[in-house]
Amino acid sequence: MRLPVTRETLYSCLRFWPVPVLAVLALLSLEILHLDRLVREKFEGKRWRLPSIVYARPLELFEGAYLNAEDLELELQELGYFKVKDPLQVGEYSRQNERYDIKRRAFNFWEGAEDAAHISFRLQSNKITELQQNGQSSELSRLDPLKIGGIYPSQKEDRKLVQLSQVPRFVIDALVVIEDRDFYEHWGVSLKGISRAMWSNLRAGRLVQGGSTITQQLVKNFYLTPERSLKRKLVEMVYSVLLELHYSKDEILETYINEIYLGHSGDNGIHGFGLASEFYFGRSLESLSLDQAALLAAIANGPSHFNPSRYPERAKKRRDLVLELLLEEKKIDKKSYDFAIKQPIKVRPALRWMPNRFPSFIDLVRRHLDRDYKAKDLAEDGLHIFSSFDPITQIKAEKSVADFMLFQGKAASKLQVASVIVSESGEVQSVIGDKVASYHGFNRALDAKRSIGSLAKPVVLLAALSDPSKYTLASRVSDAAISIPLSPGQFWEPQNFDHADHGEVSLLTMLTQSYNRATVRLGSQLGLKTVLDTFRKLSGITDIPEIPSIMLGSVGMSPYEVSAMYYTLFSGGYRAELKSVRGVQNHEGKSLTAYPSSVQKVFEPSVIHLLQYAMRAVIFEGTGRGAFSYMPMDLNAAGKTGTSNDQRDSWFAGFTGDKLAVVWVGNDSNDPTRLTGSSGGLHVWAQIMAKVSHKSLSLSQPAGVQYQWIDNASGMLSSADCQGVRYLPFLGDSAPKEQQPCPSFSETIQNLQSQPVTSGQDKPLFDWFFKLMQ
Amino acid sequence: MMKRADLVLRGAIPSIIVLFFASMMSTCVHKLLTTDKEPAISPVELPSEPQLEIIKEPMAPAVQSLLKKASVALQEKRIGDAEAHAERAYRMESRDYRVLILQAQIAFARAKANDAEQWALRALESLPPRYPAHRREAWLLVAACRKAQSKTQAAIDAEREAAKL
Numbered sequence A: 001m002r003l004p005v006t007r008e009t010l011y012s013c014l015r016f017w018p019v020p021v022l023a024v025l026a027l028l029s030l031e032i033l034h035l036d037r038l039v040r041e042k043f044e045g046k047r048w049r050l051p052s053i054v055y056a057r058p059l060e061l062f063e064g065a066y067l068n069a070e071d072l073e074l075e076l077q078e079l080g081y082f083k084v085k086d087p088l089q090v091g092e093y094s095r096q097n098e099r100y101d102i103k104r105r106a107f108n109f110w111e112g113a114e115d116a117a118h119i120s121f122r123l124q125s126n127k128i129t130e131l132q133q134n135g136q137s138s139e140l141s142r143l144d145p146l147k148i149g150g151i152y153p154s155q156k157e158d159r160k161l162v163q164l165s166q167v168p169r170f171v172i173d174a175l176v177v178i179e180d181r182d183f184y185e186h187w188g189v190s191l192k193g194i195s196r197a198m199w200s201n202l203r204a205g206r207l208v209q210g211g212s213t214i215t216q217q218l219v220k221n222f223y224l225t226p227e228r229s230l231k232r233k234l235v236e237m238v239y240s241v242l243l244e245l246h247y248s249k250d251e252i253l254e255t256y257i258n259e260i261y262l263g264h265s266g267d268n269g270i271h272g273f274g275l276a277s278e279f280y281f282g283r284s285l286e287s288l289s290l291d292q293a294a295l296l297a298a299i300a301n302g303p304s305h306f307n308p309s310r311y312p313e314r315a316k317k318r319r320d321l322v323l324e325l326l327l328e329e330k331k332i333d334k335k336s337y338d339f340a341i342k343q344p345i346k347v348r349p350a351l352r353w354m355p356n357r358f359p360s361f362i363d364l365v366r367r368h369l370d371r372d373y374k375a376k377d378l379a380e381d382g383l384h385i386f387s388s389f390d391p392i393t394q395i396k397a398e399k400s401v402a403d404f405m406l407f408q409g410k411a412a413s414k415l416q417v418a419s420v421i422v423s424e425s426g427e428v429q430s431v432i433g434d435k436v437a438s439y440h441g442f443n444r445a446l447d448a449k450r451s452i453g454s455l456a457k458p459v460v461l462l463a464a465l466s467d468p469s470k471y472t473l474a475s476r477v478s479d480a481a482i483s484i485p486l487s488p489g490q491f492w493e494p495q496n497f498d499h500a501d502h503g504e505v506s507l508l509t510m511l512t513q514s515y516n517r518a519t520v521r522l523g524s525q526l527g528l529k530t531v532l533d534t535f536r537k538l539s540g541i542t543d544i545p546e547i548p549s550i551m552l553g554s555v556g557m558s559p560y561e562v563s564a565m566y567y568t569l570f571s572g573g574y575r576a577e578l579k580s581v582r583g584v585q586n587h588e589g590k591s592l593t594a595y596p597s598s599v600q601k602v603f604e605p606s607v608i609h610l611l612q613y614a615m616r617a618v619i620f621e622g623t624g625r626g627a628f629s630y631m632p633m634d635l636n637a638a639g640k641t642g643t644s645n646d647q648r649d650s651w652f653a654g655f656t657g658d659k660l661a662v663v664w665v666g667n668d669s670n671d672p673t674r675l676t677g678s679s680g681g682l683h684v685w686a687q688i689m690a691k692v693s694h695k696s697l698s699l700s701q702p703a704g705v706q707y708q709w710i711d712n713a714s715g716m717l718s719s720a721d722c723q724g725v726r727y728l729p730f731l732g733d734s735a736p737k738e739q740q741p742c743p744s745f746s747e748t749i750q751n752l753q754s755q756p757v758t759s760g761q762d763k764p765l766f767d768w769f770f771k772l773m774q
Numbered sequence B: 001m002m003k004r005a006d007l008v009l010r011g012a013i014p015s016i017i018v019l020f021f022a023s024m025m026s027t028c029v030h031k032l033l034t035t036d037k038e039p040a041i042s043p044v045e046l047p048s049e050p051q052l053e054i055i056k057e058p059m060a061p062a063v064q065s066l067l068k069k070a071s072v073a074l075q076e077k078r079i080g081d082a083e084a085h086a087e088r089a090y091r092m093e094s095r096d097y098r099v100l101i102l103q104a105q106i107a108f109a110r111a112k113a114n115d116a117e118q119w120a121l122r123a124l125e126s127l128p129p130r131y132p133a134h135r136r137e138a139w140l141l142v143a144a145c146r147k148a149q150s151k152t153q154a155a156i157d158a159e160r161e162a163a164k165l
Helices: A007-015 A018-044 A069-078 A169-179 A191-204 A214-222 A230-246 A249-259 A273-281 A290-299 A312-328 A334-342 A359-370 A375-380 A391-413 A453-465 A507-512 A516-526 A528-539 A548-552 A559-570 A605-621 A625-629 A681-692 A745-754 A763-773 B002-033 B061-075 B079-092 B097-109 B113-126 B132-148 B152-164
Strands: A052-055 A060-062 A092-096 A099-104 A107-109 A112-114 A117-124 A127-133 A140-142 A147-151 A157-159 A261-265 A268-271 A384-387 A415-423 A428-432 A476-478 A484-487 A490-492 A504-506 A581-585 A591-594 A638-643 A649-655 A659-667 A705-711 A725-731
Touching (some): A018 A230, A060 A127, A060 B061, A060 B079, A069 A391, A127 A140, A140 B061, A169 A214, A169 A249, A169 A290, A169 A312, A214 A230, A261 A290, A273 A290, A290 A312, A312 A334, A359 A375, A359 A384, A359 A428, A359 A581, A391 A415, A391 A428, A391 A659, A415 A559, A415 A681, A453 A507, A453 A516, A453 A548, A453 A559, A453 A638, A453 A649, A476 A507, A476 A516, A504 A507, A507 A516, A516 A528, A516 A548, A528 A548, A528 A559, A559 A649, A559 A659, A605 A705, A625 A681, A638 A681, B061 B079, B061 B097, B079 B097, B097 B132, B132 B152
Parallel strands (some): A157 A268
Antiparallel strands (some): A052 A147, A092 A099, A107 A112, A117 A127, A261 A268, A384 A581, A476 A504, A484 A490, A581 A591, A638 A649
């Protein structure tokens, strides 16, 4: 049966032909309008998520400053400075015997912007002399700071924005000539370029050339996915045309220069020529040479394929092609071409700059800034964060940890280490949160709350010394067995490490030998409340368990919290909030937030002086004396070992004249380590201090402190002429009044023979030594 | 000759008498004329405030330079700049009186009276006793900080300490 389609029916249908056509056109228009809106929105809004950059401290250079050649060269290498015979360009340096010449980069420091400068000086006996800047004598100069990491958006893109006006002409020419010769003529899509590419590919029999314009490449990176399909290609073309309709060539080029993917570092993509020039060459885009610019343009086509570090031959071939095209297009002259083509491929050694090589410290920075900035702003606003991080101190601390682990052999597999190093001014210079320092994971330095053991004993002693009418370093306390009632029928009976009774001991000996029973007895005499108050004042922590065993450190603290507590002792009685950030700028270099130092007096310096004296004795004659296996004898220091129950935690906290360091060694599973503070934490600590500290602790006598000669055996007043005496500090007139006559020679021998082994140090030698120290 | 001597004597005596009375009269006239004015007195030496001593403890030229920049910035009310330079000096020399007292002055300029007081106290503890004028200045700053915090008695105590110097 045939359908009744008559001529009239057909004509009437065809009369309405515009309707479907119009409908399709309308739909297309709507789609194009929608795409147009998307194109403009993204282009004009925040175009990129800029990660915040964290900078280390700049290395300060001034007359008389301590600096050894090894540290300086390490810093310069980390900064990407090239060692040359004669530094001509920014980012180069030379060494002639003791003399250094550095062409320092311009940088916008926290304190203000500084131009590029020629810095020269000599290193004589590890001190800076004859410092000059730009040919003139200078009191002070500094290197630009190392970028140590960033706070990234989830996409993990890294870039440094540049304006088109900052980009050297030959960089633009190189890019255009290799990627899109007709850039300034086409309207987003180049039919000439497509035809040229098709012809080249046909001749080669494979894909050798793309036909995408710069605009298309930008669209692909900026708006679309790298998916290869006809549909995506068509959408890309529409986007490109729309982009060209709304924006100038310069705007498109600038966006491309900041967007283009040019390599990878760790987890992070390197986007934009600004960052790529620093990444590959260690210098800013403005200071690139012609051959370097040509290389960057060459890489744009395939950063992995043309990676100059891995495939230098391939990279050179492509770079040379760029140079040839520049010459062909008359963008450069023959002379420049001849010079550039002879240059070898030279990029930063090992492309060692990895974002977030120091994750534990970056973690600390992030937590510091979380108080003032939202996470989104930190990750996207391109802030410049000036931190207190010292890369030299960190690297040396990491080496010390690695050496310790090597020494531990098989036991190292279960052990973990955490450390914090703080400067005299209360700035955190180094944080290690894992024995593998670059590991991004649980940050033990900040988050591992472990029993501090005998690190608590200085707190008990401090509480006692704060009452000079009753207690001095010469006061006696019994180390006999002690039983502390906890609850009805329950008692706590602390034991000494050697399970021995040491009789009546001075408070000084109690600390140097770390006697548990004597400490608990003293703490009980003072009262738990007094000990707790001292703890809180020292540490600033209010949440401390109110139990007697805190006198032996049964309180969980992180190494960072211990550092804050011991800083009060290091500073002479002033508590400070440890600092990791000095200031924050926005991505244009405008200051946003400053974090100045502050201090709060919590103890009298005179009392702290007594405690520092005792802690110094810990190292010279007590449980810390193993420090001198690593440290030079003239590096005066003070500290305390800490071992928790069953040796689950091994600590050492101590300071020299310029550095405080706290080290913890233990197992994540809280199993016994077989290490004491002396055999674990102390070893790491001493190795660190031997490498990073350059200033001996100086115990200058404050007002209100008097030194007197005291008989060791009786704790009574004596004189310098007697044997078995030591020179002890006292507050005011709290020294004993009762005089002990000098024993006869035979009595002295008897006393020395009858003293317990653990206190049987070579006292006359240390007396002499301490006399020398006064 | 007798006549000449006689003549001299006869002339001299009246002259002397005239001179005597003239001087008496001039004194009286002078007194009369100056009765309403305050009598002239020789200037009395008022007790002067102690001059600030030059602190002789050595300091690296770099730190001196930074302190100078910070002081200038503070005088010009560029507190942010002053703070930045002072912080840089503090990092190099954390226990010198000159650095610590400047930190105190900057904190005071920022109206952070408690911080300023703490810095000034720390500065005092780092200052050797042989600089009483500096100690006095520091105690006066402590007093000003305490007044700003309405710690009246403590401010009085600080002023007493300053007065002793």
